[in-house]
Amino acid sequence: MKILQGAALVGQSGGPTAAINATLSGVIRGAMENAGVITKLYGMRNGIEGFLEERLVDLSGLFQNAGGQIDMDQLDLLCQTPAAALGSCRRKLPDPEKDRVFFENLVRLFKKYDIRYFFYIGGNDSMDTVAKLTAYLQDADYDMCVMGVPKTIDNDLAGTDHTPGFGSAAKYIAATMSEIIRDCAVYTVPAVTIVEIMGRDAGWLTASAGLPALTGRPSPDYIYLPEVPFSMDAFIEDVRRALAVHPNVVVAVSEGVRDRDGRYAGESAQSGVTDAFGHRYLSGTGKALEMAVKEKIGCKVRSVELNISQRCGAHIQSATDICESIGVGRSAVEAAVSGKTGCMMAMDRADDEYKIRFVPREISGIANAVRSVPREMITPEGNNVTGACLAYIFPLIQGECVQKYVDGLPAHLIIE
Amino acid sequence: MKILQGAALVGQSGGPTAAINATLSGVIRGAMENAGVITKLYGMRNGIEGFLEERLVDLSGLFQNAGGQIDMDQLDLLCQTPAAALGSCRRKLPDPEKDRVFFENLVRLFKKYDIRYFFYIGGNDSMDTVAKLTAYLQDADYDMCVMGVPKTIDNDLAGTDHTPGFGSAAKYIAATMSEIIRDCAVYTVPAVTIVEIMGRDAGWLTASAGLPALTGRPSPDYIYLPEVPFSMDAFIEDVRRALAVHPNVVVAVSEGVRDRDGRYAGESAQSGVTDAFGHRYLSGTGKALEMAVKEKIGCKVRSVELNISQRCGAHIQSATDICESIGVGRSAVEAAVSGKTGCMMAMDRADDEYKIRFVPREISGIANAVRSVPREMITPEGNNVTGACLAYIFPLIQGECVQKYVDGLPAHLIIE
Numbered sequence: 001m002k003i004l005q006g007a008a009l010v011g012q013s014g015g016p017t018a019a020i021n022a023t024l025s026g027v028i029r030g031a032m033e034n035a036g037v038i039t040k041l042y043g044m045r046n047g048i049e050g051f052l053e054e055r056l057v058d059l060s061g062l063f064q065n066a067g068g069q070i071d072m073d074q075l076d077l078l079c080q081t082p083a084a085a086l087g088s089c090r091r092k093l094p095d096p097e098k099d100r101v102f103f104e105n106l107v108r109l110f111k112k113y114d115i116r117y118f119f120y121i122g123g124n125d126s127m128d129t130v131a132k133l134t135a136y137l138q139d140a141d142y143d144m145c146v147m148g149v150p151k152t153i154d155n156d157l158a159g160t161d162h163t164p165g166f167g168s169a170a171k172y173i174a175a176t177m178s179e180i181i182r183d184c185a186v187y188t189v190p191a192v193t194i195v196e197i198m199g200r201d202a203g204w205l206t207a208s209a210g211l212p213a214l215t216g217r218p219s220p221d222y223i224y225l226p227e228v229p230f231s232m233d234a235f236i237e238d239v240r241r242a243l244a245v246h247p248n249v250v251v252a253v254s255e256g257v258r259d260r261d262g263r264y265a266g267e268s269a270q271s272g273v274t275d276a277f278g279h280r281y282l283s284g285t286g287k288a289l290e291m292a293v294k295e296k297i298g299c300k301v302r303s304v305e306l307n308i309s310q311r312c313g314a315h316i317q318s319a320t321d322i323c324e325s326i327g328v329g330r331s332a333v334e335a336a337v338s339g340k341t342g343c344m345m346a347m348d349r350a351d352d353e354y355k356i357r358f359v360p361r362e363i364s365g366i367a368n369a370v371r372s373v374p375r376e377m378i379t380p381e382g383n384n385v386t387g388a389c390l391a392y393i394f395p396l397i398q399g400e401c402v403q404k405y406v407d408g409l410p411a412h413l414i415i416e
Numbered sequence: 417m418k419i420l421q422g423a424a425l426v427g428q429s430g431g432p433t434a435a436i437n438a439t440l441s442g443v444i445r446g447a448m449e450n451a452g453v454i455t456k457l458y459g460m461r462n463g464i465e466g467f468l469e470e471r472l473v474d475l476s477g478l479f480q481n482a483g484g485q486i487d488m489d490q491l492d493l494l495c496q497t498p499a500a501a502l503g504s505c506r507r508k509l510p511d512p513e514k515d516r517v518f519f520e521n522l523v524r525l526f527k528k529y530d531i532r533y534f535f536y537i538g539g540n541d542s543m544d545t546v547a548k549l550t551a552y553l554q555d556a557d558y559d560m561c562v563m564g565v566p567k568t569i570d571n572d573l574a575g576t577d578h579t580p581g582f583g584s585a586a587k588y589i590a591a592t593m594s595e596i597i598r599d600c601a602v603y604t605v606p607a608v609t610i611v612e613i614m615g616r617d618a619g620w621l622t623a624s625a626g627l628p629a630l631t632g633r634p635s636p637d638y639i640y641l642p643e644v645p646f647s648m649d650a651f652i653e654d655v656r657r658a659l660a661v662h663p664n665v666v667v668a669v670s671e672g673v674r675d676r677d678g679r680y681a682g683e684s685a686q687s688g689v690t691d692a693f694g695h696r697y698l699s700g701t702g703k704a705l706e707m708a709v710k711e712k713i714g715c716k717v718r719s720v721e722l723n724i725s726q727r728c729g730a731h732i733q734s735a736t737d738i739c740e741s742i743g744v745g746r747s748a749v750e751a752a753v754s755g756k757t758g759c760m761m762a763m764d765r766a767d768d769e770y771k772i773r774f775v776p777r778e779i780s781g782i783a784n785a786v787r788s789v790p791r792e793m794i795t796p797e798g799n800n801v802t803g804a805c806l807a808y809i810f811p812l813i814q815g816e817c818v819q820k821y822v823d824g825l826p827a828h829l830i831i832e
Contacts, residue, residue: 175826178825217828308599409627
């Protein structure tokens with residue numbers, strides 16, 4: 001097996017997370033530690049879209065201190081910066097069978113910059129990019145290692161125990177949920193609070209709202225995931241039952257819940273707009289449930305949408321998540337310089353105690369598969385998650401990062 | 417002047433904050449340090465409402481360790497717990513001139529528990545309670561010290577430089593705003609993000625969204641406060657101008673903005689419901705602006721409502737705010753045992769460097785006055801705040817609290 005020598009290219013794609021820059025820092029560190037093989041590391045601005053326009057940034061230069069060493073202070077700052085420091089995109093690549101010209105152009109650019117290593121950090125859609133590029137390169141006259149590096153708050157990537165970025169989002173959600181429950185507990189007037197959480201098809205994030213329960217803390221009365229058909233009538237019955245026990249009812253609901261016919265709970269508030277990947281744009285699930293409670297029960301009710309803060313709330317990163325996010329980036333480089341290609345860097349969990357092993361896994365079986373919350377991790381009634389589900393998430397939110405604050409605010413690194 | 421000896425009573429009232437329990441801890445500490453005068457400290461559950469039902473908790477007992485000393489660990493835990501640990505209420509007291517029976521009943525209960533010190537922690541409506549009780553007691557045959565202890569995230573209490581609770585909310589808002597701006601910066605498609613912030617009549621919280629600008633960080637393009645008449649047309653022009661410069665436009669808007677005729681921007685989304693104090697219940701300001709951008713400009717747009725997290729986000733408390741919140745509670749007790757009554761404990765700021773002095777100030781001039789953002793702290797165009805406004809808020813968000821986490825989540829103290 002021939003080890004390639006040349007430049008490396010790294011990009012970030014898809015939705016921002018609180019940990020995707022930690023993974024970028026891992027790739028940067030890995031590349032600089034393998035400077036004998038990787039001669040230079042380029043970052044692509046706005047993912048593959050920016051690369052096509054040759055908008056590149058010299059990351060090896062940026063993260064090197066005056067003494068020529070890795071600038072760890074800058075890398076630490078990058079780790080605590082939310083969202084994609086290189087920018088992102090939602091560009092879907094064409095089918096390599098159908099549009100060879102697109103890929104020929106890509107290869108022309110790879111040759112121009114002598115790119116021999118390609119790292120793409122992202123979720124399902126980004127792994128699709130990795131798979132297509134891998135498929136094209138198999139018959140092309142250009143040698144390049146292509147590695148997918150997972151990230152998504154949704155935790156819905158196949159082939160890995162969990163995804164970097166999910167742990168920090170889960171920690172944000174569980175901590176915020178605890179605070180909201182305290183906030184709701186102060187009055188004696190019957191009131192219902194509906195907290196809408198991200199997750200179009202997978203309920204992992206919404207499930208995280210139940211984490212306080214695992215350690216005996218107050219937690220939401222009910223949790224509704226998109227994996228189980230949602231019934232507005234059953235929901236109203238659940239709320240009535242909870243109100244009979246205590247005045248401050250709090251429920252967590254996924255933005256993606258839908259009924260047996262596949263209609264979203266917030267359908268009436270739909271714009272019908274879809275994104276570049278054909279996903280429906282959702283809004284108003286919490287609002288729809290709020291309206292139903294107002295109409296059917298008539299008590300005080302409000303809905304809270306955690307919105308984008310749950311994916312960019314880097315000030316409460318999970319230390320476990322950040323360590324793993326760095327590790328997955330660094331080990332992706334290690335695997336690539338050892339000759340691996342066409343893989344996503346996955347994380348396997350040991351059976352007995354919580355311990356993670358980074359494993360390169362073939363991309364073909366991973367791209368475009370969605371890993372949902374298994375039915376057995378949801379209660380038979382479909383209105384909560386089981387202890388086993390919470391026990392699976394629990395280790396991922398452990399530990400707090402010591403963050404640098406400047407002038408009272410978390411410091412962020414901006415790559416100009 | 418006779419120094420009264422007897423029990424003390426403390427209550428929390430109005431909306432929750434991330435610092436009201438720190439003030440409670442200050443009162444508890446103050447009372448225990450003056451055990452020679454204050455024989456016992458009762459907490460009222462759900463404010464004055466719970467006291468009327470004699471729902472009391474023995475706080476002196478709860479926060480004393482086995483050795484009879486103040487249990488500082490428990491007090492620290494109370495400090496980092498958001499919302500009102502004793503519960504709250506929104507009960508408006510009757511006019512003492514019109515309903516003497518109500519107050520006679522209160523005094524009967526004070527006598528029953530030998531209450532000689534009354535501390536009420538809250539905002540404008542709570543100071544109204546303190547003022548009415550003070551007024552009644554002037555002609556009544558019962559000696560009791562009555563002290564108001566300020567708290568409100570809105571920072572709209574008169575007679576004090578600022579209010580405990582505001583600094584932590586401002587820190588949460590500024591940090592979250594920084595994160596949202598990073599999140600919005602990742603794509604190149606023109607997009608507008610509207611962040612709706614609490615504050616019915618006073619724009620202090622919304623102004624805090626501009627804090628990142630003071631230290632040269634990216635900050636919202638525009639900031640709209642309720643102190644200036646809001647024009648949807650001018651807003652759309654502002655957004656157009658910003659979009660011409662860069663693709664990711666972020667604006668902060670107060671929930672309470674209204675036009676020249678006093679109509680709320682989110683009027684169409686109004687339910688018409690009012691709370692016990694006759695305040696209109698607001699919703700949908702951000703949504704209304706989102707709809708206007710969609711219709712008039714047609715670009716990608718979303719609204720984010722920070723909602724209750726901005727008042728209960730205790731995991732990112734301001735250390736300055738928490739120190740002052742404890743201090744204001746403790747000094748209120750000090751002032752009371754020195755014979756002060758009918759006062760709110762205010763905070764005065766030194767002119768040259770940031771330094772706070774706690775001063776008891778007569779309640780009569782404070783209750784029911786609202787301190788808004790002065791016009792000169794808002795830009796002439798009315799679409800941003802001045803550097804002087806930010807410089808006023810800046811010291812209040814400084815410093816981070818070392819918080820106790822258990823099992824990956826911030827620990828909270830629940831008074832059962």
